[in-house]
Amino acid sequence: MKASNFIIWTLREAPNDAVIASHQLMMRAGLIRKLGNGLYSYMPMGLKAFRKVEKIIREELDRAGMLEMKPTVIQPGEIWKESGRWEKMGPEMLKPQNRGGQDMVVSPTAEEAFTALVRDALDSYKQLPFTLYQINTKYRDEIRPRYGVMRGREFTMMDAYSFDKDQTDLDESYNKAAAAYRRIFKRMGLDTISVRADTGAMGGSGSEEFMVESEVGDDTLILCPGCKYAANVEKAACKDDVALDANGKPQVATTAAVxxxxxxxxxxxxxxxxxxxxxxxxxxxxxxxxxxxxxxxxxxxxxxxxxxxxxxxxxxxxxxxxxxxxxxxxxxxxxxxxxxxxxxxxxxxxxxxxxxxxxxxxxxxxxxxxxxxxxxxxxxxxxxxxxxxxxxxxDVRVVKPGDICPECGGTFYSKKGNELGHIFKLGTKYTQSMNVTYLDVSGKPVTPVMGCYGIGVDRTLASIIEGHHDDKGIIWPMSVAPFQVAVIPIMYKDKMKEVADKLYDELTAAGIEVILDDRNERPGVKFTDSELLGYPIRIVVGDKNLPNVELKLRTADAPELVPADQAAAKAIEIVRSELDKLNG
Missing domain, CATH: 3.90.960.10 (YbaK/aminoacyl-tRNA synthetase-associated domain)
Structure with missing residues (x-):
């Protein structure tokens, strides 16, 4: 892609309402633009990174044997009344009526829709198990949207739902999903922590969240240094302690009357x-x-x-x-x-x-x-x-740092984090309330058990930036960079143009995603934009260095001079090596 044919709308300063690094950088780099409160549109550069996040998610879910489908975003209110969540979801759920006066829902989540669709198709135990997923638009009328796409009103979620014969099969589906999640986040360069979590409005039993540490995280994580205990503070439990009196001794029962x-x-x-x-x-x-x-x-x-x-x-x-x-x-x-x-x-x-x-x-x-x-x-x-x-x-207490781990006796500490993914063992919460059954081997109707697995695509993208940036801009992991290599001629003419075009052609032929900055801009503008946009590799073609070019990694302090006829091969090697590390 040539930059002259692309939209690069960078800003010198972030808007005043952008207070965290990912929001500031996504706005400054022109990845997103605000259309309304909690409503953001992806511009071409941002959409390229967004699609890469989606692609990794799809590849790993497909690898785990899940099947993609696309249900509607607008859902009949009737199925929400069946599940019992019509009232429980609260004002965050939009409930328009169609012209016939029928209640509808703008999807905030998809348990009801998937359950209703499976109910109409599931007949026999022979069809089980299976897991369906979507990557689709959601809307929740958040009372206080903030942090850009990290917590917007309209957002994109991956939702997967497993349907199994029994709890044993559900455990297997759940474990497969957890393994897929670990691969997904590793490929994106995200170091996640799996923590025990509250099931919230989704219901069910077992639940864990995949968190990434962040100083601006919405969640508090309770962690034990002595074992692998990790939990969201909403779910965390601690060892029971004994109340002490003013002298620091255990309280003693009294026979005195109130x-x-x-x-x-x-x-x-x-x-x-x-x-x-x-x-x-x-x-x-x-x-x-x-x-x-x-x-x-x-x-x-x-x-x-x-x-x-x-x-x-x-x-x-x-x-x-x-x-x-x-x-x-x-x-x-x-x-x-x-x-x-x-x-x-x-x-x-x-x-x-x-x-x-x-x-x-x-x-x-x-x-x-x-x-x-x-x-x-x-x-x-x-x-x-x-x-x-x-x-x-x-147990309705808030667990705090300094409390004692119930599993090993260690002393808890806490960190802030952002939730990227959440997996649940829903059991029969939805299949029972919505009357979903299948015939078992003896011909008896049985209620299948469900699992639920979600990843916030926008939040994941923002979290990548939140964890990969410096004071100059974004530092993309190779797997999600909009462009992996930027070729920047000081001036796009004469010998510099010839060398830049040759590098561009060689890189493109090797399957590398490359942008050639042929804009009629000062070199300083091009360099500043390349650092803000976070291209992992930058190759600068200038008269003074030819027949060499400058090759610089976004993470390096200084460039190195490389013969122009070897630069493409070196960049290709770096790209493939970095991808191998992330995918390994």
């Missing part, structure tokens, strides 16, 4: 600790949550969640426990109505208007302090199990 004490203008755990001359571990913190679309039977829309005073509630764990579409802290008016007290004085003792959910740590506490359900009042000498009985007891 007693009210005045605590004027003392609301927070920190204020209480100072007021009562004790530590946060002495307190049972009670938070009122509103629950949307719970999958367990509750007496109302609100629950009271109790947790030790030095800990925080993990809302993802709480949401999963209640099988709800979402949970959120109650408004002040609801807290006052439920507790008959201002915010800051909620407690589980004598609470009548909300069911109590206790974190496991609470049930090991003794002689505790709680809110007194009155303004400026707290209870002391509270014994969980004696003075209140939770409706549910479960």
């Amino acid at each position: 007693e009210e004490i005045p605590t004027p203008n003392v609301r927070t755990i920190e204020e209480l600790s100072e007021f009562l001359k004790t530590t946060p571990q002495a307190f049972i913190k009670t938070l009122i949550y509103k629950v949307e679309n719970p999958g367990v039977e509750l007496e109302g829309d609100f629950v009271a969640v109790c947790i030790r005073g030095d800990l925080d509630v993990n809302e993802a764990k709480l949401c999963a426990l209640l099988k709800a579409s979402s949970v959120e802290l109650a408004e002040e008016a609801d807290v006052v109505r439920i507790t008959d007290a201002p915010v800051g004085f909620a407690g589980p003792v004598n609470l009548k208007k909300a069911q109590v959910i206790a974190d496991k740590t609470v049930m090991t506490m003794h002689d505790a302090v709680t809110g007194g359900l009155k303004k400026d009042v707290h209870f002391i000498h509270v014994e969980p199990g004696r003075d209140f009985t939770p409706f549910m007891t479960a």
